[in-house]
Amino acid sequence: MTGPPLLETRGLTMRFGGVTAVAGADFTLGPGELRCLIGPNGAGKSTFFKCLTGQLRPTEGEILFDGESLVGEEPHSIARRGISIKTQVPSLFDGLSVAENLRLAAARTRNRAETRAAVDEIVGLVGLADRADSIASQLPHGQRQWLELGLVLACDPRLMLLDEPTAGMTKQEVARTAGIIREIGRDRAMIVVEHDMQFIQMIAHRVTVFHQGRILAEDTMDNILADEQVRDVYLGKQAGAGRERSDA
């Protein structure tokens, strides 16, 4: 890797009573890098994201973004530093229209005219141009995911965290999402949590495997697929699940 990392965690740990969801994760992401994060259910991926965004305060460890510590910062100030998240369960303003949702996200850093331009651009980018006036709660699941992707994008972040962006999508929608992510990933860093291996192969360069709150492996997709240890904890079970879903 060239230059200092954009994001670095050292010994990051999150305990809930007796459960250790993240157990001393040492993670590094370079500027502009697109990384996929995989791991079985309960591996601690979402908890890891919640620590990065300030929704949870880690029990131990350090988070450095651009060399500065994020531990103990409020979610809104982390967002202002340039980290934006698409949560696992889509989190939208359900009573507002698609355009109004995007406007809220875009308006914080832009004036009226810029906001309007940004909303127009993003609504097209995430494929919702003809649904701009639809109320968010009435969108089908796949489009809700895209809307949230749009919200994240409207913040113009330096680092995007996407937690299962294709969950519940049809095959065509998954392919389209991969296109969107490749497009927006060109000029910003991104961490994508996914279970769908085909999707990961469409977008990923490097893949990090989480297991029981720790980083088990980190390599290219092909090497990860060949890794015995990874197969054991994850792929054997998950590849079956992946087939089931693509049939549906």
Add this chain to the structure above:
Amino acid sequence: MSRNALGLWTMGVLSLVLVFGVPAIVETFALIDFTLFIAMAILSLSLAFVWGFGGILCFGQSAFFGLGAYTYAVAVINMGESTVPILLGILLPVILALVLGYFMFYGRVSDVYLAVITLAVSLVFYYLIGASAGEEYKIGSARLGGYNGMPSVPPINVPGNPSAAVEYEALYVPAAVLLAVVYFGLRALLASDFGRVLVSIRENEARTELLGYDARRIKTVALAIGAGIAGLSGVLFCAWGAYVSPTVFSLVFTAQIIMWILVGGLGTLTGAILGCVLIQYLATWLGETKIADVNIVLGAIFVAIVLLVPSGFVPMFARLGDTLMRRRGEAGS
């Protein structure tokens, strides 16, 4: 014309009628009653904003109202001229709200506790001021008077001219103008970026914060704006009756404000005014005619509305209007 624009025009015309039309037709005696309704409607608007749009369940709006009333009373008794006392009657509740908001929102107190805390603040005022009956409880030359309250509070005067009192029916027009200013001011605020973000916090606070907005600060400011408006209402109330007592901090009174909002419909400003005037009018009428006990009737109405029209009257009629307009549109096409 959109429904929003239609509503704005309707309310504009209604305000003109309220300010210029009503005094021309209504007799003096009724005008004095109306002034009270207007003061209360301003209070109702303050909670409609804080609760209906900010999602802040403030059960102690009466604390800000009462503090405004008492501040005005104490200050005007000491100063003789009403301009500064009016401003203080707005400012002190704002400061109280900023302090409370700081502890509640920055301390991430949950909604239920927030309701309990604000209610408790109001009741603390009730008992504290109630216990101030002795001679020694004076602020300057103003005796607090315990549960007997403070009588003979001087009226509002033309700014700079203490001998030109604005009292009895003369208070009506300024009060009506203030109601219109508060109403349209709140509408403008809600249409601004601040208002949009405030409503988005009500809709989804976690998401709003993840977008980079500081929900704690925005909610504190909203509470303070509501407190200032409630304080203004308290000033009007106190000047209207030349009197204030700890009942303004009582549980019954603070519950009534909540009832106005629920009757008119949570999440509408117009509803807050209608609900307030409707209930007040009914209470006055029942009190005069003695047909039935006021509290029993109001209690029964309240239960009926919560069970039968849980969204309140204004949203119900708005929906009805939309349905009718759509039908007519379909028939026409």
